[in-house]
Amino acid sequence: LLEMRKWIYIIMLKDFQMIENKELIKNCLIRAKMMELVAINKGKDAEKEDYFLAGMFSEIDVLMNRKMVDLVAELPLKESVRTTLLGGDNQMKQTLDHLIEREKNENSEQEKQDAELMAIYLEALAWVSDIQMI
8 A cells, every 4th residue: 555655646746747847856756766775774664655755755846836835734744754845853854865965966975875875876766767667
């Protein structure tokens, strides 16, 4: 049931895809899968869907051109995901911030984590390539 819910969100997000925002949606899906894989690597299997959703919706405000607080209020999300998307301080938000930081190459100190994140990134990229065919 949880996996089905995740796919419903993916299809919903892809419905908004146009040429202008295709890369943004692709980045959100990569970030979502990376968040899920990081959660699994941290032993948070029970929260992997929440991490996925936090990554997936991390830029929905940009995509929809609306305030994040309004969008989050409309989505059936767990409180931890809401807190993350609204900028609250929790472990999920720290993970999301770290991934965004790595996307921007702002932090080059953690070589071991970089190798780990590169493997996660490549797995997420392959996953997104597969679902782009759907």
